[in-house]
Structure formats: C-alpha cells, structure tokens
Amino acid sequence: xxxxxxxxxxxxxxxxGSAKAGKELAVARKWVNLGANAEAAWGExxxxxxxxxQTQIDLREPAFKCSCxxxxxxxxxxxxxxxxxxxxxxxxRHIEPPAWVxxxxxxxxxxxxxxxxxxxxxxxxADPAAGQKAQAKRAAQRAARVAQGLEELQRWLNDxxxxxxxxxxGQPDSFWEAPAARLVDAQAPGLARRVRQLAxxxxxxxxxxxxxxxxxxxxxxxxxxxxxxxxxxxxxxxxVRSVIGWAQDQDELLLQAGRQERWLVLGRRVEEEALGAxxxxxxxxxxxxxxxxxxxxxxxxxxxxxxxxxxxxxxLPPGTQLEAELVYFPxxxxxxxxxxxxxxxxQPAAALPGYxxxxxxxxxxxxALAANPWVDTFPLALEAAVPRQNGEKWGLCDPAGRWNPLxxxxxxxWQLFALSGGHPLAVFGEYDGDFLYPLSACTQGRWIxxxxxx
Amino acid sequence: MxxxxxxxxxAVTAAVLGSESHPVALTRPSGALGELLGAxxxxxxxxxxxxxxxxxxxxxxxxxxxxxxxATLAPCExxxxxxxxxxxxxxxxTLLEHHTDLLLEWLEALRPTGQRIPEELLPEVxxxxxxxxxxxxxxxxxxxxxxxxxxGHHPAWAxxxxxxxxxxxSPTEIETTWGTGNRAARRLLLESLxxxxxxxxxxxxxxxxxxxxxEERTELLAVLETGLGPQDEPFxxxxxxxxxxxxxxxxxxLLARLPASRLVQRQxxxxxxxxxxxxxxxxxxxxxxxxxPESCDKAMQRDGVEPKPPPRLKMGEKAWWLAQMLKTIPPxxxxxxxxxxxxxxxxAVPAEWRDLLHESWITAAAHNAxxxxxxxxxxxxxxxxxxxxxxxxxxxxxxxFDRIQNQPPLEGMAVARAYRHPWSARLTRAVVGRLYRYYxxxxxxxxxxxxxxxxxxxxxxxxxxxxxxxxTLEGHEEVGWQRTVENLLTLLEFRHLMLEELQP
Numbered sequence: 027x028x029x030x031x032x033x034x035x036x037x038x039x040x041x042x043g044s045a046k047a048g049k050e051l052a053v054a055r056k057w058v059n060l061g062a063n064a065e066a067a068w069g070e071x072x073x074x075x076x077x078x079x080q081t082q083i084d085l086r087e088p089a090f091k092c093s094c095x096x097x098x099x100x101x102x103x104x105x106x107x108x109x110x111x112x113x114x115x116x117x118x119r120h121i122e123p124p125a126w127v128x129x130x131x132x133x134x135x136x137x138x139x140x141x142x143x144x145x146x147x148x149x150x151x152a153d154p155a156a157g158q159k160a161q162a163k164r165a166a167q168r169a170a171r172v173a174q175g176l177e178e179l180q181r182w183l184n185d186x187x188x189x190x191x192x193x194x195x196g197q198p199d200s201f202w203e204a205p206a207a208r209l210v211d212a213q214a215p216g217l218a219r220r221v222r223q224l225a226x227x228x229x230x231x232x233x234x235x236x237x238x239x240x241x242x243x244x245x246x247x248x249x250x251x252x253x254x255x256x257x258x259x260x261x262x263x264x265x266v267r268s269v270i271g272w273a274q275d276q277d278e279l280l281l282q283a284g285r286q287e288r289w290l291v292l293g294r295r296v297e298e299e300a301l302g303a304x305x306x307x308x309x310x311x312x313x314x315x316x317x318x319x320x321x322x323x324x325x326x327x328x329x330x331x332x333x334x335x336x337x338x339x340x341x342l343p344p345g346t347q348l349e350a351e352l353v354y355f356p357x358x359x360x361x362x363x364x365x366x367x368x369x370x371x372x373q374p375a376a377a378l379p380g381y382x383x384x385x386x387x388x389x390x391x392x393x394a395l396a397a398n399p400w401v402d403t404f405p406l407a408l409e410a411a412v413p414r415q416n417g418e419k420w421g422l423c424d425p426a427g428r429w430n431p432l433x434x435x436x437x438x439x440w441q442l443f444a445l446s447g448g449h450p451l452a453v454f455g456e457y458d459g460d461f462l463y464p465l466s467a468c469t470q471g472r473w474i475x476x477x478x479x480x
Numbered sequence: 481m482x483x484x485x486x487x488x489x490x491a492v493t494a495a496v497l498g499s500e501s502h503p504v505a506l507t508r509p510s511g512a513l514g515e516l517l518g519a520x521x522x523x524x525x526x527x528x529x530x531x532x533x534x535x536x537x538x539x540x541x542x543x544x545x546x547x548x549x550x551a552t553l554a555p556c557e558x559x560x561x562x563x564x565x566x567x568x569x570x571x572x573x574t575l576l577e578h579h580t581d582l583l584l585e586w587l588e589a590l591r592p593t594g595q596r597i598p599e600e601l602l603p604e605v606x607x608x609x610x611x612x613x614x615x616x617x618x619x620x621x622x623x624x625x626x627x628x629x630x631x632g633h634h635p636a637w638a639x640x641x642x643x644x645x646x647x648x649x650s651p652t653e654i655e656t657t658w659g660t661g662n663r664a665a666r667r668l669l670l671e672s673l674x675x676x677x678x679x680x681x682x683x684x685x686x687x688x689x690x691x692x693x694x695e696e697r698t699e700l701l702a703v704l705e706t707g708l709g710p711q712d713e714p715f716x717x718x719x720x721x722x723x724x725x726x727x728x729x730x731x732x733x734l735l736a737r738l739p740a741s742r743l744v745q746r747q748x749x750x751x752x753x754x755x756x757x758x759x760x761x762x763x764x765x766x767x768x769x770x771x772x773p774e775s776c777d778k779a780m781q782r783d784g785v786e787p788k789p790p791p792r793l794k795m796g797e798k799a800w801w802l803a804q805m806l807k808t809i810p811p812x813x814x815x816x817x818x819x820x821x822x823x824x825x826x827x828a829v830p831a832e833w834r835d836l837l838h839e840s841w842i843t844a845a846a847h848n849a850x851x852x853x854x855x856x857x858x859x860x861x862x863x864x865x866x867x868x869x870x871x872x873x874x875x876x877x878x879x880x881f882d883r884i885q886n887q888p889p890l891e892g893m894a895v896a897r898a899y900r901h902p903w904s905a906r907l908t909r910a911v912v913g914r915l916y917r918y919y920x921x922x923x924x925x926x927x928x929x930x931x932x933x934x935x936x937x938x939x940x941x942x943x944x945x946x947x948x949x950x951x952t953l954e955g956h957e958e959v960g961w962q963r964t965v966e967n968l969l970t971l972l973e974f975r976h977l978m979l980e981e982l983q984p
Contacts, residue, residue: 187498239536240540429548448555
C-alpha cells in the first residue's frame with residue numbers, strides 16, 4: 027500500500043525531537059481505530075488529554091492533519107501513524123473512512139481541482155490599457171531604485187578593493203549588514219542576500235581571500251549585467267533579474283506548458299538562512315530538491331521555503347522516480363523549475379545515473395557557468411566514484427584517478443566509505459566549484475539517502 | 481603553474497593589499513584570455529573587479545581535479561551474508577541514537593539469523609564497540625566482512641580489526657604480532673587466545689613477562705581468568721613472588737579459584753584447625769566452634785591475605801583474616817571433614833559468627849561451583865546473584881520460578897532481580913501474574929521498590945508475552961502505577977517488534 031520507507035518518513039520530521047517522538051509512537055498499543063484505504067490512513071492516539079487525538083494522512087501527497095495542539099508539522103502523531111503504516115500495515119483495517127477523514131479528503135480534492143487563483147498582474151492583463159499603464163509605472167520606479175542601489179553597491183565594492191581585503195577581516199557585522207539593508211530597500215533582495223553571505227568568508231579558513239574576491243567579482247558582474255540589461259538576450263536578462271532578486275511570478279509560469287517526462291529525485295538538502303539582520307532567532311529554511319530528467323538528461327531544481335514552524339514540502343522524496351510535468355524558470359542554463367503536475371507518488375529508484383568521471387562532470391559545470399555565471403550550487407553525480415582519503419581530507423576518486431575533496435561540512439564520510447567498501451559506487455551531491463557535498467548514493471541497486479533526519 | 485593561475489594569485493594579492501596603497505601590477509596572459517581581458521589590463525586598478533570577475537570564472541570553469549598516486553586501498557571482498565531488512569536497519573539506527581541499553585540484546589538476536597549489519601550503520605556501531613570493548617565478542621559475528629574491513633581503516637577501531645584478525649591467524653603470525661604489539665593489542669591477543677583454549681597464550685605471556693611494566697603485567701595477568709585451569713597453576717604460583725603488589729594480588733585471586741592449587745592447599749592447612757565441629761546431644765544442638773588465627777604472617781600475605789581490613793567492613797583484624805581464608809577454601813573440605821550435610825553445618829554456626837562464615841562460604845561455594853553447598857546456601861539466601869549464577873544453567877529458572885510462586889511478592893521479585901539472564905516466557909508470565917495479584921490485594925501502587933524492580937527487569941522479560949501482559953496489567957486508576965506499567969508495556973512491545981523485525 028505504501029511505498030514509503032522508514033528513512034523517507036523520518037526525513038519528513040521537522041526536527042530531531044519530532045523524529046524521536048514519532049518513533050516512540052509507532053507502536054500499535056498507542057493507537058485505536060486504525061484504518062486505511064488506497065488514499066489515506068487514519069487512527070486515534072491517546073495523549074494526555076481526555077479525548078484521543080484524531081490523526082490522518084492523505085497518502086497521495088503525503089499531507090497530514092491531527093487534532094493535537096502541536097504546532098510542528100508533521101506532528102509526532104502524524105509521523106508515528108505513518109511509521110506504523112509502513113511497518114505493520116496489517117493492523118490497519120480496510121474499511122470506509124469515518125466522517126472526520128472523508129470530510130477532510132473531500133475538501134483537499136476540491137482545492138486541488140480549483141485552477142490557480144489569478145493574481146493581480148494577470149487580472150491586469152485582462153484589462154490591457156489600465157493594466158499596462160500601472161505596470162509600466164511600477165517597472166520604471168523599480169528600475170530607478172535598483173539602478174541607484176547598484177551604483178551604491180559598486181562604490182562599496184570599489185572601496186573594498188581599494189582599501190584591501192585584509193581590512194575586511196576585523197570588520198563588525200554592521201560592515202556587511204549596512205550595504206545589504208540598503209540593497210533590500212533598493213528592491214534587490216538577491217544581491218542583499220549575497221552581500222550578507224560575504225560576511226562569513228573572512229572567517230572561513232584557508233583561501234578565504236580568493237573566495238571573497240571571487241564573490242565580489244560575481245556581484246560586480248551582476249551590476250555590469252544590469253547596466254547592459256537591454257542589450258542582453260532574453261535568457262541572460264532573466265538570469266540578471268534573478269540574481270538581483272526580482273521574483274518570477276510562479277502562477278504565470280504555471281500557465282505555460284512544461285514537459286511531461288520521467289524524473290528521478292536525486293537528492294535534497296535543507297539549509298537555514300537568517301531572515302533580515304544576522305539574528306539566529308528567525309531563520310528561513312530553504313529546501314533544494316534536485317531532479318534529473320531520465321529522458322532528456324537534464325537537471326532541475328525545485329525550491330521550497332519555510333519560516334519557523336511552517337512545514338517544508340515533502341512531496342519529492344529522494345530516491346523516487348515519477349512522471350511529472352515541470353516548468354523551468356527562464357534563464358540561459360535552465361535549472362530552477364516548478365512542478366506543474368505529477369502522476370501519483372512514484373516508485374523507488376534502483377539506479378543513480380551520473381557522469382563517467384570528473385572531467386565530464388567539471389565540463390558540464392563549466393558549460394553551466396558559461397551560460398549563467400551566478401550558478402551557486404550545481405547538481406553533480408558520478409556513476410563510479412570511490413571515497414578515499416588524501417591525508418586527512420576525504421574526497422571522491424573517479425576511474426581515471428582524479429580526486430576532488432568532499433565539503434568540510436560533510437559529517438558522514440565514513441558512512442560513504444562503508445557503503446563503497448573500496449568499490450566504486452554512484453554518488454550525487456552539490457558542487458560549488460571546489461567541494462562536493464554528498465547527498466545520496468546508490469550501490470548494487472540500493473538507494474541510500476546520506477543525510478538522514480536525526 | 482599556468483598563466484591564469486599566476487594571474488589569479490597576483491590578483492588576490494593585489495586585492496588583499498588594496499590598490500590605494502599598492503600599485504596593481506598584473507602580468508598580461510597570452511592567448512584567448514589575454515584578448516578577453518584586453519584593454520582592462522591597461523589600467524588594472526580602474527578595471528580591477530572586471531578583471532577579477534572574468535578571471536575567477538575562467539579558473540572555476542577550467543578547474544580539473546588532480547590525479548592522485550595509485551591507491552594502496554584494498555577493496556573489501558563481497559559479503560556472503562545479507563544485511564538485515566530495512567525495518568531492522570531503521571530500528572538499529574534508533575537504538576544507536578536513543579536506546580543503546582537494548583543494543584546488546586539486538587546484536588545477540590541478530591547473530592543466529594545469519595544476517596549482518598548494513599554498511600551505512602557500521603561506523604556508528606564500530607564507535608559503540610570502541611566505547612564498549614567488553615562486548616567485543618558479541619559484536620564481531622555481526623559485522624560481516626565489510627565491518628571488519630572498515631574497522632581496519634580507522635585508528636579508533638583498530639582493536640576491533642585486531643580481534644577479528646586473531647580468529648583466523650596462525651600461531652606464527654600471532655607470535656610476530658605479539659612481539660611488536662602495544663599493551664592494548666597484547667591484551668586483545670591474549671583474550672582471544674585464551675578463548676581458543678591454547679597454551680600459546682601462556683607461552684607468549686611468559687616469554688615477554690619480564691619486559692612489561694607493572695601495569696602491563698597486572699592487566700595481562702588478569703586476562704588469565706578467561707579459561708582458567710590447572711595448567712596455569714605453575715605460572716601463577718611463580719608470580720606470587722612478583723615485585724609488584726598488584727600483580728601478586730591478581731595471582732593470588734586467580735589461584736584461589738583453582739581448588740587443586742598449592743595456594744588453596746596451604747589455606748586449607750591453615751584454616752582447618754580453626755573451625756571444629758561439636759556434635760549435638762540430648763540437651764543441645766550441634767555447633768561449629770570458631771577460633772581466630774593468631775597472626776597474618778608473610779606466607780599468608782604471599783597467599784593473598786590482606787593484613788588490614790577495609791574500614792567500611794567494621795571487622796576485627798583476625799576475623800578479616802579468617803574470612804579471607806575461608807573464601808578460598810572449597811566448602812566440601814568442611815562437609816567431608818565433619819561428615820555433615822551443608823545445611824546442617826550452616827545451621828550449626830553460632831549467631832555471632834553467622835555473617836562472617838556464611839558470606840565467606842557463599843563466595844567459596846560460587847567459585848568452586850559446589851552444587852550441594854550452593855543449593856544449601858540458596859535456601860537461606862535466595863536473592864544472591866552470585867549463588868544463582870553458580871547453579872547449572874538449567875536449574876536457575878526453575879529455582880526462580882519456584883520462588884515467585886511460593887514466596888511473598890517482594891521476596892520473589894528480589895530473587896527474579898538477581899537472575900541476570902533473559903527470562904523465558906513462562907517466567908515472565910508468572911511474574912506478571914504475581915504482580916497483578918499483588919496489586920489487587922495490597923499497596924503495590926505505592927511500592928517504589930517494586931517499580932524500580934520492574935524497570936530493572938523489564939529488559940530481561942520475554943518480549944513476546946507483551947500482549948498478554950497488557951491485558952493483565954492495564955486499566956488501573958492510580959497514576960503512578962499506570963505510568964510504571966505503561967513504560968514496562970511500551971518497552972516490551974518495542975523489544976518484541978525489534979526481535980520480530982530481525983526474523984529473515
């Protein structure tokens with residue numbers, strides 16, 4: 027009934043505490059009135075309240091609903107119920123769902139069938155004359171603000187290289203935060219984000235000077251690109267706008283036709299970023315899900331975001347193969363995409379396709395950079411890599427003997443080494459031009475997600 | 481280094497120093513790159529960022545990882561056993577993270593199924609094995625070829641790799657490794673050899689005996705406890721004269737467990753005159769008369785008798801000497817000398833000597849596995865873990881079961897608590913049933929000691945009876961008791977699931 031594995035289910039947990047609590051609830055004696063059918067599973071769990079909590083899962087997504095007061099998503103009851111379904115499906119009765127389940131499912135189906143609500147911009151298109159005027163005015167205002175903001179950024183960058191990067195090392199947070207804040211005001215949030223990320227580089231260890239100069243160079247490229255925006259081909263214009271932080275209207279994008287194809291979910295990574303000033307209190311969660319088109323051999327990146335307490339999308343578990351229609355955002359190297367529609371939950375994958383060696387992989391990376399110089403993380407899979415140490419550092423060796431280090435942030439090189447046993451295996455990870463951060467591996471028909479929910 | 485790298489290094493240096501204070505001097509590269517950078521290089525300070533941006537992209541795009549010299553990495557042979565199923569694998573991950581106290585039970589249950597630990601969990605399991613070297617023998621069979629191979633690659637896991645290697649190594653190989661091994665390696669080799677019951681262990685130890693430090697000699701000598709037998713007596717007797725006190729103490733302790741050893745014979749000769757049997761008559765019952773030793777001479781100290789009693793015991797010196805001697809003497813000495821059954825002897829000890837004699841005889845009976853004496857002592861001290869352990873394996877559970885059925889609940893539970901082996905389903909049911917009746921009749925709910933007993937014995941209960949246990953124990957109002965029962969039942973179900981998942 028459920029093709030979900032325990033690993034995949036635990037990956038849905040919002041944090042380690044929920045994963046643990048969920049596992050402890052995955053025993054039959056905690057539940058009554060367990061039932062399931064092809065679409066959903068449900069049950070009642072006795073908690074500390076007098077009335078048991080009613081928990082249900084829409085298996086098509088999956089989506090969770092529970093009557094408990096927890097604000098975590100999915101809550102421990104949802105996780106426990108799902109784990110129980112995966113481990114002991116026999117204890118769920120195949121009966122008609124009770125009212126509290128069928129009502130919820132019906133409401134969900136209704137929402138899915140509704141067409142996406144037209145946004146204000148599309149409504150404007152319906153009324154061309156007025157809409158165009160308002161749009162043109164807004165665009166002009168924005169263009170002016172951005173131009174000014176970029177001029178200021180250029181001056182700031184020039185100051186930085188005039189005074190020397192050495193002076194950047196002792197600077198306080200405000201040194202980086204001030205220009206970032208001005209960029210936010212200038213409606214260039216993408217550049218603001220990049221400036222904020224510069225702050226961590228001087229403390230990042232050996233080679234920081236080169237990395238700082240490299241990122242400053244990318245910022246400069248964006249400024250220069252914006253100056254020449256009108257003369258650039260449309261795909262490059264889209265990339266410049268994207269790096270500056272002009273949001274693309276997703277609803278409009280979804281109206282376009284994508285391509286129906288078989289996609290493999292290669293891997294997924296969640297990172298946290300500070301919202302606004304460098305405070306830890308409000309961190310935005312960014313989830314990068316990497317897909318690979320099995321028919322056209324091209325990658326896609328689906329982004330999801332969540333503020334604290336909000337759930338992250340769980341509909342694309344790594345190691346799954348599914349039929350879906352994706353629409354790419356415009357750009358010279360199409361990478362970011364949205365899922366327009368998909369057929370079902372997909373099946374587990376038994377192979378991980380990748381480049382034959384580092385030469386092919388870095389050539390692909392070079393091609394991406396040539397098209398869009400602001401590519402930050404690049405999806406890179408090697409079909410036959412051997413994890414190996416070079417001194418103290420871990421890295422992957424290809425059949426030609428070329429070795430590239432793994433990211434120093436990677437905490438599980440020994441797991442990868444154990445999986446390989448000295449033999450080549452397929453590895454997928456995020457490549458940033460220097461390091462590879464491994465996310466998934468596949469050996470002898472077995473798919474392993476390397477970063478488990480802990 | 482090529483043009484582009486040189487230029488990039490120059491650019492980085494210039495950026496670090498700053499164009500304000502240092503003029504920017506960049507070498508013009510040849511070829512296409514030179515053309516691309518073109519006019520900018522005429523005024524590098526003005527166009528610095530453009531140059532840097534282009535150059536960094538050029539270098540990034542052109543980067544190719546270097547070739548490493550050929551590896552000396554020997555890949556692992558394929559495993560002949562299959563890894564455990566995904567459900568069991570997920571359970572193992574949970575155990576490693578939250579329930580390491582149940583890990584040993586899981587490993588023991590894995591072994592007979594012929595499955596092995598899946599690769600991605602090996603590093604964590606090996607880390608656990610490193611922290612708990614006492615469980616090494618139970619860990620090794622579950623590692624599979626991959627686990628042993630992996631252990632050989634990390635210094636922290638070297639002991640595990642060594643332990644696996646010893647099982648298949650030839651005597652010559654072992655001798656060579658012994659010669660170059662450090663203390664930890666030698667301890668491991670010795671342990672392994674002693675389990676294989678070969679005289680090689682003793683030979684190796686004797687060969688390098690003199691070179692070791694006092695700590696090493698103490699540690700290694702203690703390993704002889706494994707597989708201790710009469711063939712070890714001559715070596716141990718000789719070490720009674722070792723220059724280190726700790727070594728002498730260990731030697732005496734080991735010799736005390738060999739009834740035929742010269743040490744034990746000497747103790748018998750010393751202690752025999754001190755206890756005598758006064759037969760009973762019409763008007764009085766039989767008595768054991770006790771005389772204390774006069775002194776603790778050098779010979780006695782050599783045989784392991786400590787002159788000063790530990791302060792916590794609050795015992796007189798002479799009584800302490802007697803107790804130590806009695807512990808090393810097989811109790812059959814007394815029953816044979818006096819022609820009396822053990823029970824009669826125990827009864828005949830006067831009240832003031834009872835503690836001293838009975839406790840000493842408990843240790844002596846356990847070490848000598850004297851069934852008559854053990855049973856007689858158990859009749860009086862049923863909750864002694866030492867005595868229970870000395871019973872033959874097949875007799876232990878029936879004894880505990882009998883006590884559970886026929887003794888008051890707390891006494892019965894104390895005996896069950898002393899029984900430190902996994903319980904059968906029958907025993908578990910009996911205990912659960914008794915608990916329920918006790919709760920119904922008395923104040924079980926307020927009994928903290930009962931709760932502690934349940935917590936301690938929960939991991940030993942047979943997990944397959946959890947469903948019956950649930951039916952029996954559930955539905956009581958008192959909150960404290962409810963929580964205890966809830967915890968117990970959850971633990972039982974968890975263990976039951978974890979054992980089910982391991983079935984192939």
